[in-house]
Amino acid sequence: MLLFAICLRRRLTLQCSKPQQNYSVTPKPPTLEPEVETMANFSIATVFIASFSLLLSLTHSFSIENPTDRRILVLLDDLALKSSHSIFFNSLQARGFELDFKLSDDPKIALQRYGQHLYDGLILFAPATERFGGSLDLAAILDFVDSGKDLIVAADENASDLIRSIAAECGVDFDEDPSAVVIDHGSYAVSETEGDHTLIAADDFIRSDVLLGSAKIEAPVLFKGIGHSLNPSNSLVLKVLSASPSAYSANPKSKLSTPPSLSGSSISLVSVVQARNNARVLFSGSLDLFSNKFFKSPVQKAGSSNKYAKSGNQQFVTELSKWVFHERGHLKAVNVKHHRVGETDEPSIYRINDDLEYLVEIYEWSGSNWEPYVADDVQVQFYMMSPYVLKTMSTDKKGLYHASFKVPDVYGVFQFKVEYQRLGYTSLSLAKQIPVRPFRHNEYERFIPTAFPYYGASFSTMAGFFIFSFVYLHSKVYLQ
Amino acid sequence: MGKSPTTKDDAQALFHSLRSAYSATPTNLKIIDLYVVFAVFIALIQVVYMAVVGSFPFNSFLSGVLSCVGTAVLAVCLRIQVNKENKEFKDLPPEHAFADFVLCNLVLHLVIMNFLG
Numbered sequence A: 001m002l003l004f005a006i007c008l009r010r011r012l013t014l015q016c017s018k019p020q021q022n023y024s025v026t027p028k029p030p031t032l033e034p035e036v037e038t039m040a041n042f043s044i045a046t047v048f049i050a051s052f053s054l055l056l057s058l059t060h061s062f063s064i065e066n067p068t069d070r071r072i073l074v075l076l077d078d079l080a081l082k083s084s085h086s087i088f089f090n091s092l093q094a095r096g097f098e099l100d101f102k103l104s105d106d107p108k109i110a111l112q113r114y115g116q117h118l119y120d121g122l123i124l125f126a127p128a129t130e131r132f133g134g135s136l137d138l139a140a141i142l143d144f145v146d147s148g149k150d151l152i153v154a155a156d157e158n159a160s161d162l163i164r165s166i167a168a169e170c171g172v173d174f175d176e177d178p179s180a181v182v183i184d185h186g187s188y189a190v191s192e193t194e195g196d197h198t199l200i201a202a203d204d205f206i207r208s209d210v211l212l213g214s215a216k217i218e219a220p221v222l223f224k225g226i227g228h229s230l231n232p233s234n235s236l237v238l239k240v241l242s243a244s245p246s247a248y249s250a251n252p253k254s255k256l257s258t259p260p261s262l263s264g265s266s267i268s269l270v271s272v273v274q275a276r277n278n279a280r281v282l283f284s285g286s287l288d289l290f291s292n293k294f295f296k297s298p299v300q301k302a303g304s305s306n307k308y309a310k311s312g313n314q315q316f317v318t319e320l321s322k323w324v325f326h327e328r329g330h331l332k333a334v335n336v337k338h339h340r341v342g343e344t345d346e347p348s349i350y351r352i353n354d355d356l357e358y359l360v361e362i363y364e365w366s367g368s369n370w371e372p373y374v375a376d377d378v379q380v381q382f383y384m385m386s387p388y389v390l391k392t393m394s395t396d397k398k399g400l401y402h403a404s405f406k407v408p409d410v411y412g413v414f415q416f417k418v419e420y421q422r423l424g425y426t427s428l429s430l431a432k433q434i435p436v437r438p439f440r441h442n443e444y445e446r447f448i449p450t451a452f453p454y455y456g457a458s459f460s461t462m463a464g465f466f467i468f469s470f471v472y473l474h475s476k477v478y479l480q
Numbered sequence B: 001m002g003k004s005p006t007t008k009d010d011a012q013a014l015f016h017s018l019r020s021a022y023s024a025t026p027t028n029l030k031i032i033d034l035y036v037v038f039a040v041f042i043a044l045i046q047v048v049y050m051a052v053v054g055s056f057p058f059n060s061f062l063s064g065v066l067s068c069v070g071t072a073v074l075a076v077c078l079r080i081q082v083n084k085e086n087k088e089f090k091d092l093p094p095e096h097a098f099a100d101f102v103l104c105n106l107v108l109h110l111v112i113m114n115f116l117g
Helices: A002-016 A034-060 A086-094 A138-146 A161-169 A292-296 A313-324 A449-473 B007-022 B027-053 B058-082 B094-115
Strands: A070-076 A097-103 A121-125 A150-154 A172-174 A181-184 A200-202 A221-223 A228-230 A237-242 A247-250 A268-274 A280-284 A331-340 A355-365 A370-372 A379-384 A386-392 A400-406 A412-420 A428-437
Touching: A086 A097, A086 A292, A086 A313, A121 A138, A138 A150, A138 A161, A150 A161, A150 A313, A161 A172, A172 A268, A221 A313, A228 A268, A268 A313, A280 A313, A292 A313, A331 A412, A331 A428, A386 A400, A449 B027, A449 B058, A449 B094, B027 B058, B058 B094
Parallel strands: A070 A097, A070 A121, A121 A150, A150 A280
Antiparallel strands: A172 A228, A181 A247, A200 A221, A237 A268, A268 A280, A331 A355, A355 A370, A355 A400, A379 A386, A379 A412, A412 A428
């Protein structure tokens, strides 16, 4: 592009420069006349603007601001998974995602080329893979998540160490025993074939409309695989589907010699991680959870007489994948404004005891466009080492949040802080610094009412002085 | 009466002797004493007011108290210089002392007015 521009300028000069006179001794370099110069500059400028905007539009298509077509890499152990899990993959493609299926040991796998990411999401349906092909390894996958992209990982009873270590890096600890699966004699799925109660009907969902959608999942979810536990002090991982209190993780073929390390509701069957950079990761202990067979089969939980014609798997997986790929619960806050009540422009400094108003717009991505986010618990703080003012903002239901309050009686450098962290939503952390000054000398009242006794005392001593000097000079002793 | 003198009798005797001695002072000194008492009284009122209300315009409080204390001090200086029993200022004409008093008071009140806010 640059060379083209330079050649263009050169060609213009050669065409339009005056012919050299024969009597000149030294050859003069071709100089541009003023109007030719401006024309050359103008054409170069248009070339630069065109190339810059082209580059800009290219980068925008991969960013979260405009995710209209997203590319997802799907790594499979076995290409038969493409057809045995086709309902799930077709639903993703129907929502506008471009799926790229590859075998996990394909040597041409690459997530990045020349520093630019080729995919916006990664699905790992390859539980038994020890090593990925190409340039993909544990560090590359963690890098992918660190750059803000989403990940779905499914494991099952022959999960490799690689999958387990990916999960461990994200805060999810699969059971260390490689042959253990989740067994539940209390809430297994009633079926005529399997009798070892490793096929579980789970219905202990996390209570969150943003994670699982507003429609309640009526039927239990079928699950067959390994369980994992989460560190309770980790605030970034959430248990989406927990096992019932009667579940435990052990090898079904051998006798149980010691109490199992994972048991009860602390076993998580499906969990999600929302990282601090808002990348979302889903860990499932069962690959069959996503399969067509489980989507279509009827389910009956042991001990209950409700028979459901269709399990809750499809609804559960679809709603959760919507959350993982940011079609729900992704917030953005734009247009932070503040001004004194009655004015419109933003001052650079406030005075103590001023009345001011703070405005921010918050939108939620709905999968196709930004919808206004409506909530009644967004708060703004006026903060200097500790919040002096904490106010809940009111909304006009179109995404605009506002709060008005009085600047406190303390001067210094404050910040308008909005810290919004709710389960399942991306975290909003806005801070805008603003100084606050004390009263200027002429901004106080001219005569302070509290000080009237002091004014009175000073004037009375002055009067006393006059009266005293008058009396003293006219006293009999002095005049004698 | 055969009773030994009690403390109450002593105090009364002391008080009477003070009063009789004081009535012997010249009138102009008594006027100055009255002026000093007035200034101290005003200062006390201001301190009590500040203790009740708080020291918000602290500069006004200081200005008021300084005016009272300053006038009291200047009046005491005048009394010292004018008192005929004082050997040190025997040669100082009382007009000189009074003129000093007036000029110092002018300066004092100028400062007070500026600091009053």
